[in-house]
Amino acid sequence: xxxxxxxxxxxxxxxxxxxxxxxxxxxxxxxxxxxxxxxxxxxxxxxxxxxxxxxxxxxxxxxxxxxxxxxxxxxxxxxxxxxxxxxxxxxxxxxxxxxxxxxxxxxxxxxxxxxxxxxxxxxxxxxxxxxxxxxxxxxxxxxxxxxxxxxxxxxxxxxxxxxxxxxxxxxxxxxxxxxxxxxxxxxxxxxxxxxxxxxxxxxxxxxxxxxxxxxxxxxxxxxxxxxxxxxxxxxxxxxxxxxxxxxxxxxxxxxxxxxxxxxxxxxxxxxxxxxxxxxxxxxxxxxxxxxxxxxxxxxxxxxxxxxxxxxxxxxxxxxxxxxxxxxxxxxxxxxxxxxxxxxxxxxxxxxxxxxxxxxxxxxxxxxxxxxxxxxxxxxxxxxxxxxxxxxxxxxxxxxxxxxxxxxxxxxxxxxxxxxxxxxxxxxxxxxxxxxxxxxxxxxxxxxxxxxxxxxxxxxxxxxxxxxxxxxxxxxxxxxxxxxxxxxxxxxxxxxxxxx
Numbered sequence: 001x002x003x004x005x006x007x008x009x010x011x012x013x014x015x016x017x018x019x020x021x022x023x024x025x026x027x028x029x030x031x032x033x034x035x036x037x038x039x040x041x042x043x044x045x046x047x048x049x050x051x052x053x054x055x056x057x058x059x060x061x062x063x064x065x066x067x068x069x070x071x072x073x074x075x076x077x078x079x080x081x082x083x084x085x086x087x088x089x090x091x092x093x094x095x096x097x098x099x100x101x102x103x104x105x106x107x108x109x110x111x112x113x114x115x116x117x118x119x120x121x122x123x124x125x126x127x128x129x130x131x132x133x134x135x136x137x138x139x140x141x142x143x144x145x146x147x148x149x150x151x152x153x154x155x156x157x158x159x160x161x162x163x164x165x166x167x168x169x170x171x172x173x174x175x176x177x178x179x180x181x182x183x184x185x186x187x188x189x190x191x192x193x194x195x196x197x198x199x200x201x202x203x204x205x206x207x208x209x210x211x212x213x214x215x216x217x218x219x220x221x222x223x224x225x226x227x228x229x230x231x232x233x234x235x236x237x238x239x240x241x242x243x244x245x246x247x248x249x250x251x252x253x254x255x256x257x258x259x260x261x262x263x264x265x266x267x268x269x270x271x272x273x274x275x276x277x278x279x280x281x282x283x284x285x286x287x288x289x290x291x292x293x294x295x296x297x298x299x300x301x302x303x304x305x306x307x308x309x310x311x312x313x314x315x316x317x318x319x320x321x322x323x324x325x326x327x328x329x330x331x332x333x334x335x336x337x338x339x340x341x342x343x344x345x346x347x348x349x350x351x352x353x354x355x356x357x358x359x360x361x362x363x364x365x366x367x368x369x370x371x372x373x374x375x376x377x378x379x380x381x382x383x384x385x386x387x388x389x390x391x392x393x394x395x396x397x398x399x400x401x402x403x404x405x406x407x408x409x410x411x412x413x414x415x416x417x418x419x420x421x422x423x424x425x426x427x428x429x430x431x432x433x434x435x436x437x438x439x440x441x442x443x444x445x446x447x448x449x450x451x452x453x454x455x456x457x458x459x460x461x462x463x464x465x466x467x468x469x470x471x472x473x474x475x476x477x478x479x480x481x482x483x484x485x486x487x488x489x490x491x492x493x494x495x496x497x498x499x
Contacts, residue, residue: 069113
């Protein structure tokens, strides 16, 4: 017996989760299925920035940059716990773009999107300003501008949480094995932990990211005139090697820009590469040549020389960019494109491209594309709505954290800050009735307690140690190998019972 739904979504990355949230909030009956964990593919392997894309101005992507800058402010209000302002230092090298061109680009960046909350650009004297202390003597002038940091995988999970709170079914580790038109509906079969299930859907949304063409052909048995260009982007993590909260944006000798961002307190996140990729998306790995490339970019600018021994972690993701025919992977548009195909009856909406910053707008546009097939659905609503945990008065995270410390004086500041950043106001669900650290249950190491793991299993679809450590908390960067092994064994034995 099949379940009847309004919208069936394939893909649990940022686009799929964003569309599920938007659709469910309009009063529609929604199902999202993801063959792995939420954000397990591209959406947890990004540069972790909500930004307009300064370098896209060079490719005249003014509409994309403007939309992204506007969304930057919307998301900063919606999720002040997982998104926060960051200042970026751009050292100027006479060998690269001329200073006047950089200044012009930054002027446009400051003014294209109606910036309200974030401070504007300023010019730095790197010989005197503290931001220049870590840089080599040859760099005397720089610029500092604003963008925002985001915990990318948590952004995906929180969209799924909001979708579920509005009635959506979120099916993780569930593969869509078949989708076939049957007149005005889709007959859909999925295979998951509980076996096979069948659905009858009025609309089908393909938000499978790097697997979008596989879903079009193998799963749905249709065709599309559009395609994706797979581009591999790799990052490395090292110990942080400068003082201060600022990030850096540097140019490599090939004119590509590299971000060097503070990460997880005492680490640095460095990336990204841009390499055409034609392998299986799930098999992507970091090549040594990419590590060497990123280290060379850092060592061109900074006093402290980094080597392979400084790399504590690396990861690689495949970005499914809309194929616009550009030869250079860096020039391929980061804009999104929809392919709505309804000639055979029930509509299929394929989503190509996109970037984390514009996911909410993409979801809104997706619903506008299929609204004629869903009469009676509610209006646009997400622009003013906080994400779960983001209902912080005035979007004032520091004020919220002060309130939490008064409410739970026994909670160490480091743990309060950590949970505040991950969960916002929902951290109270983790603490529950606890009145001491002992009340949080088993301590697995670093900042990880049993109460948090139980919450993640019950409310955020965590089904493995990797789900917890890599995508929902990043505690893998702070625990020892022995602690990780013990926690993994505990999860294998207990996690399934907590869901």
